[in-house]
Amino acid sequence: MNVSLPLSESRDCLWQVETNGINPISATARHGSAHDLFWVWFAGNLSFTYVVIGAVVWSYGLSLWQSLLVLAIGLSSFVVIGYLGLPGVDTGLPTMAFSARYFGKRGNRVMALVSWLNMVGWETIVLIISSFTVATMLHLIFGVGSTALWLVVSLGISGLLELSLAFMGHATIEYLQRWVSYIFGFLTLVILLALLPHVNWHAVWYHPSGPWLAGVIPSISVVVAVSALSWVTTAADYTRYLPKGTSHRRVVSATTWGAIIPTVLLMAVGLLLGQSAPTLASATNPVELLLHWLPTWAQVPYLLITMVGILAGGVLCAYSSGLSLLAAGIKMPRSRTIAVDGVISITASLYVLLISQGFIVNFEGFLSLVAALLAPWAAIALLNIRRSIKISGTPAMVSWAAGAILGLATTSTVVFTGPLAVGIFRQSSLGYFAGFAVTALIYRIWTLNQTTYPFPQ
Helix, strand or coil: CCCCHHHCCCCCCCCCCCCCCCCCHHHHHCCCCCCHHHHHHHHHHCCCCHHHHHHHHHHCCHHHHHHHHHHHHCCCCHHHHHHCCCCHHHHHHCCHCCCCHHHHHHHHHHHHHHHHHHHHHHHHHHHHHHHHHHHHHHHHHHHCCCHHHHHHHHHHHHHHHHHHHHHHHHHHHHHHHHHHHHHHHHHHHHHHHHHHHHHHHHHHHHCCCHHHHHHHHHHHHHHHCCCCHHHCCCHHCCCCCCCCCCCCCCCCHHHHHHHHHHHHHHHHHHHHHHCCCCHHHHHCCHHHHHHHHHHHHHHHHHHHHHHHHHHHHHHHHHHHHHHHHHHHHCCCHHHHHHHHHHHHHHHHHHHHCCCCCCHHHHHHCCCCHHHHHHHHHHHHCCCCCCCCEECCHHHHHHHHHHHHHHHHCCCCCCCCCCCCCHHHHHCCCHHHHHHHHHHHHHHHCCCCCCCCCCCCC
């Protein structure tokens, strides 16, 4: 476990490299307010990827009201991120360092590696989409061809922007997320309005209802996996600098609404466009597909917004990925973990950009498998938000393993199909929900009579 740096060496200053690792933040080093979280999560979810996910929801053959219900239920899960951020306020620890209190030192290293895998996967997704976007922008502005060389150049630009900001750390990220929210939040709204004339309103409004078991339920699971579940191991990373007396209610509210507002707008436009562009949900380059629907004046701004929006989320992934790597037992300064992530995510991005095909299909498969591992962890984390259990990590590890095995066994993807992924589980993507429920039940019963110690208020 990473040890605390001397107080005189620890700082969180704008445009300076953050020196804190996974050590608890002292009372004298804390600053900011809960409202700052709104902008962190608003910018972090200002991604046009959500337009594609909205189209994926529509591809399940649902009616408009069913699709909107899916978004309402699925995105309400962001409240979990708000609650999982509370230990950061109470202890000054990032999420995966706090997780060691109930998983134990060794068990938590496994959990931290799962978190790191999730974050690196998302970093790769971000770099791929950003690279497509930058390459298209270079073609529009300078007329360069869409060759492998320019894709590599675009990847280099994207990687430099994402990783350099993550390298700087918390204060710089928080400051820039606010300005990204102000400027690009407004511009995103303008672009979304420019896309609305392409919506076939009659077809959308009168689209018949789709199946609940094979349509509504799996689409909810996709929305949850791609939104809240992907962030569960990061929440306290952005709350641990807040003063200890910060209102818990305001922390939850700012986080939840900051994430929901941009996400619901982007997904809603995606499901509306899904009727007019049935290939949007499976497009290899969805950024370019949407580009052709925009007037000339909006094309370059749209590409710039897409690049900045997706990278704003990627910066959060890269920053939290580094903290997860430290929680896994890697001994190095936080800033150097960004280099490790960079090598891996850029290498993986090169493979996808130059060799692999079927990006969206593999993306959904990746989400489903990681969700089966993250959901059981989230169940245990939620049961430990306001308490520290003074026992070994055995109950948490056994409960997590049971939920993860069940989740994987009932998951069906293009890359892996579990032996129990039959019947209702074959098409409903209920695997990680089942894993979450089983883990919560086992862990709650196991620790029911254990002595607990509430955090001081």
